[in-house]
Amino acid sequence: MSPRPLPRPAPPSFSGRLHDPRTATAVGRLLGAAVAVCFLTGVVSHYLQQPPGWLADRLPGRPVWGYRLSQGLHVASGLAAIPLLLAKLWAVYPRLFVWPPVRSARHALERLSVAVLVATAVFQLFTGLLNIVEWYPWPFSFVPVHFAVAWVLAGSVLLHVAVKAPDIRAHWSRRSAGTLALPDEDAADRRSLLLAVGAAAGAVTVTTVGQAFTPLRSLDLLAPRHPDVGPQGVPVNRTAAAARVTGASLRGWRLEVLGPRPYELSLPRLASLPQTEATLPIACVEGWSVSARWGGVRIRDLLERAGAPAGAAVRVVSLEARGAYRVMEMGGEYAGDPLTLLALRLNGQVLSADHGFPARIIAPNRPGVLQTKWVTRLEVL
Template structure:
């Protein structure tokens, strides 16, 4: 007799079962919570309340209740939170896929809705599975700098995260107690000397994921869990190095900008986009032609590169950390403090600043910084890095460098600074 996906006997893997699914679910419970929190922190780091410059999600409304002024200490803060977010997201891919595989028979169960409560549960599962796949796919595409999805990554990922997490919380409330009970039974079975891959008859009757006609086993449930864990460990080990300095960086073969540094010398560290890619005309950045325009309470000041180099210059060792999860080692930057430039136009107590760039293509062609970021003594309009003038791809003749800020707020090819409350 032919079997269809709606028939329990269609799904014959002896690995499936409530206990196997529960272990994966508890791992995702912890991991997804960390992903959600670090994702919100990443969004807050962009200072999206600085309208309209940094706000890529103008209709967020109540979804922006958590926003706060992003701090500058410790200087590696964004490097840590975004490194955890991206690396953990990649490492959880095998767990998510295994979890979806383990419960796929339920998607074809008939009747599709047995009661109102069952219908609501099925709806939450639709949002949960759809939201998880959407978040992971868009996140991985963004990490690989492949913007194949329609629209801007920022609002898509933010709204998707809230839809997913709301369904996730509903699912946890419904399923967490049963998951904990199943894991406790699995542990009890091991203490009694049993193999957790074996299913007793009474359990099979209660567990709708256990096949009534299982195929011969090729791997135990414990072995399957080890395979999933091994896949996660492999992704973790080949991605995490990009958030560290030293030899460990060479192990990040699957992360963006993995492997050796692109080039040698003082400017031989990572970038996302070259000057040519974003449309920078070399004539605009020529040291003789370029001028920095600074505006504020007392008026406008125009400064040449020579004028800037005559001002007091300061140094700071800071990394660049990007939303894609990669970061550089600390680089030695040298330039004029932003708060000193604010003082030139009448501000003893530095306000917010709107930074304009010569960049013509790509997101964040201009960006804004909070007053606390401007006031930090390590926040510079950098002219040099590691003892040499900036290269064209690193923002020559001048770029912003701010501790703990996402890479896109460290604007390159700066042409104008507008100080004032935003």
């Protein structure tokens, strides 16, 4: 008796007729644009946050709003890509369940590339979503893994586009290369689908981008931060309590500046030095940003007093007991910038404890995690 053939598994079924190459291509155009913006701005963000040694002294402080723009675009494009990715998967899902799953070596490689593409896209977008709400239900460090997988995603996208180039070219518009219009009885339904998907992506963008683009802050309904809600009108990610900076640890605080001519300053003595005020944005890696008026002493003046040579970099040490950014290094371009301050005041008031009292770093075009709070020591490098 011959063995009975294995039954073919039935793929999940959704109503609708638009699981076709043209729909997939139309959604893919939008998704590709969002992923490209997200990837490029993510690379900028990473190298501003963790520059390699050869780049550390060359990072520019201008424009002062550069990081605010790039990180705002990064988070906004990533959020907009989520509904676009779901629509793309809906359009192509029958092809994910073809039977037999592998027909040849070439088909196996194509299936493997698609699996990598889908897995990395889902991983990047949804771990990024959890990052902006500061929830980390995984054992690995988010930043290096997110950056590494971004390159895998970029490579898998390029490979997928290369493999599917003939299909993409044929279905890019109603006319394939130089031929008459292709018949399309589902054009009206497809337009409705694309309008719905575009509206979903637009709604996500409009209700979150206000955390960085403050003219739309009144529509900031879904973002985890509101740009004008927080102590002294500026949001806070890490509080003094979370950093274990207490009144006892601040008692007798003095700023230590180490260099060829090391010295120490008490807070009253620091406040008596020539003061500078600057309006600068503080922009967080989670996507929120806001401009504020900061007042304090220029870092370059403090370093010159310690005998630092021109263009010297500086290491900044916080009172924070522990944390990934307790110690921060700042290249010569930032340290010598006249707008880089050891800030003592925010919006005309003495810094609150959650904003880094008694002193914090504020520098132009720099990620918020590197605007070190509760500064206790500067070291000329």
